[in-house]
Amino acid sequence: MHLAIFALEVIGVLAIREKTRRDYLSALNCHVFPKYGGAALVSLTKNDIQAIVQELDPPIAAKTLAALKTVFREAIDYGHLEASPTLGVRTKPIRNIPRKFLRWEEVKEADFGKYGCQIRFLAAHGLRWSEALALTPSDFNDGRISVTKSIHGETKSKSSVRVVPQLTEFKEFPRSPKTLRNVLDPYGVCIHSLRHTYAYLLKQQGIHVTTAQRLLGHSDSRITMNIYTQVLDEEIDSAAALLRLKI
Incomplete structure (x- = not known):
């Protein structure tokens, strides 16, 4: 065979x-x-x-x-083999390089033109572009958004099926992600980085990492932790200010 x-x-x-x-x-x-x-x-x-x-x-x-x-x-x-040749095979470790992202304050102040509403929606809810594009009016109920599908049909994983609080206005998304990419390029970020904006916003508000994992639809808490453990320069400055009060 x-x-x-x-x-x-x-x-x-x-x-x-x-x-x-x-x-x-x-x-x-x-x-x-x-x-x-x-x-x-x-x-x-x-x-x-x-x-x-x-x-x-x-x-x-x-x-x-x-x-x-x-x-x-x-x-x-099926009885074709007695042992798998994949046993003991190793891949190179995946390097977790911190992604550049905009803080929520920066997203609010930025001028994204006619797509500002869509970009702020992604940043305020942590949805993937494919999930946001698949939303219908029936997914919005009592101040919550039900994320149950993507434009590909199913969500990325079972963990991606979730409910998130609606915080900003929703407007229909352009069919091609290239449109939003072109708007975000001058800021040095991508569409996916808006999920990091949301994750960092949750961290700033003291939301526990397990709750953040649910809201982001991560299947593995380590993915959420990789974002939560990113430290911005302003956090170091804040830590220094607090330490000076004690020393």
Whole structure:
């Protein structure tokens, strides 16, 4: 049984989220099948798998390895293999580089032109662009917003299904994210950074990290903690001022 034939067959029927299925197929089609798609399942070794992921950027390598682990796990269940060649394969660690983002005060004061309402909405609610674009009037009730879908259908993960308090006005979003990107580019930030604006706003208000995780729709609290542990220069100045009162 060839790798590509088996992988496409099992991933097509696995009980996984559609986004995960798309991610797996994309990773395999781009980084595995061109060289190893025609190889027999039993011929692939740990060194082959390590060579595949070693050449990729860490986030892409992690997704590709996850896809391969799933395929070979199924191959074992089907009786094609006795052990997975992915055992012991390691990817390079993902470096958590702090993203640049605007504080809420900066978002409020900035002139984003006719898309100011949409940008402030994202910054004040922590929604992903794909989630905001999928909102309908029925998602707004009693001062709350129900986030249950994205323009891709399902949300990014089960944890992304959530309810957040509505704090600003909602206006329809442009169909292409490029429109907002062009508005944000002069400020040196991206659409996703507006989620960091929201996370930092929660931190400033003393919202506990587990509550912030729920509001942001993070599946892993470590993602939220990576944002919460970012320290801005003004926080260091504030800490210095407090210390001077005691010393």
